[in-house]
Amino acid sequence: MRIDVVTIFPDYLEPLRAALLGRAVDRGLLEVGVHDLRDWTHDVHRAVDDAPYGGGPGMVMKPQIWGAALDEVCPAGARLVVPTPAGRPFTQELAHAYAAEENLVFACGRYEGIDQRVIEDAARRMPVDEVSIGDYVLVGGEAAVLVIAEAVVRLLPGVLGNPVSAEQDSFSDGLLEGPSYTRPEVWRDLAVPDVLRSGNHALVERWRRDQALERTARRRPELLGALPEGSLDAADHAV
Numbered sequence: 639m640r641i642d643v644v645t646i647f648p649d650y651l652e653p654l655r656a657a658l659l660g661r662a663v664d665r666g667l668l669e670v671g672v673h674d675l676r677d678w679t680h681d682v683h684r685a686v687d688d689a690p691y692g693g694g695p696g697m698v699m700k701p702q703i704w705g706a707a708l709d710e711v712c713p714a715g716a717r718l719v720v721p722t723p724a725g726r727p728f729t730q731e732l733a734h735a736y737a738a739e740e741n742l743v744f745a746c747g748r749y750e751g752i753d754q755r756v757i758e759d760a761a762r763r764m765p766v767d768e769v770s771i772g773d774y775v776l777v778g779g780e781a782a783v784l785v786i787a788e789a790v791v792r793l794l795p796g797v798l799g800n801p802v803s804a805e806q807d808s809f810s811d812g813l814l815e816g817p818s819y820t821r822p823e824v825w826r827d828l829a830v831p832d833v834l835r836s837g838n839h840a841l842v843e844r845w846r847r848d849q850a851l852e853r854t855a856r857r858r859p860e861l862l863g864a865l866p867e868g869s870l871d872a873a874d875h876a877v
């Protein structure tokens with residue numbers, strides 16, 4: 639997979655070359671290109687924004703600059719991903735879909751966002767997704783790209799040391815995962831649940847499933863309602 643990011647703050651994307659993602663790059667599992675949008679400006683001020691038509695707060699990013707940048711950065715077959723507060727929710731399901739792509743290009747907006755015609759024009763040549771990472775307001779798209787990139791790259795074959803954990807992720811079965819524990823057995827008078835030290839794998843599996851159901855019911859009850867028909871068995875209904 640190759641990820642390209644267009645931004646006015648290239649340094650913000652340095653974490654793409656660190657830790658898990660950096661190791662994926664070093665191992666040839668991932669290519670990363672970060673591009674400064676201002677490289678496509680031609681005025682002395684390197685302006686990328688202008689006042690919004692119709693008035694309103696803040697500035698909007700100019701279409702000409704973005705158009706020239708995306709024309710050059712987007713390879714044939716790329717999917718363009720544009721983080722925006724008005725986007726559709728970025729989910730684990732979308733992370734899996736993106737992990738199957740050869741080329742992802744991220745357009746990081748700032749100010750009040752990017753002129754909508756940039757998205758409309760790009761959609762003439764490639765799939766374009768406007769996505770949001772959550773119901774809160776950021777200052778630009780860069781933090782969202784880091785979140786999305788990490789969620790996607792960890793799913794690539796060979797990236798995670800323990801690939802099973804990607805399948806046992808939260809949300810992989812529609813539930814939040816339950817609590818985890820490691821040594822010591824007692825820490826500050828808090829003991830590890832006995833069942834986890836029982837050696838009875840069936841009991842451990844049942845306990846973990848119950849914990850996941852209880853946690854999901856408490857923190858994200860709407861996920862229970864969204865489970866596919868037949869996801870819960872008789873033992874689950876006992877929780």
Ligand SMILES: N#Cc1c(-c2ccc3ccn(Cc4ccc(CN5CCCC5)cc4)c3c2)n[nH]c1N
Nearest residue numbers: 721722747748770771772774775776777778779782
């Ligand atoms: N993913 C994601 C995001 C973002 C995000 C993503 C990309 C950009 C580019 C610019 N901004 C700043 C901004 C902030 C608020 C508004 C709304 N307007 C304000 C007054 C009238 C409406 C427009 C832009 C961005 C924010 N925020 N939250 C998420 N989950």
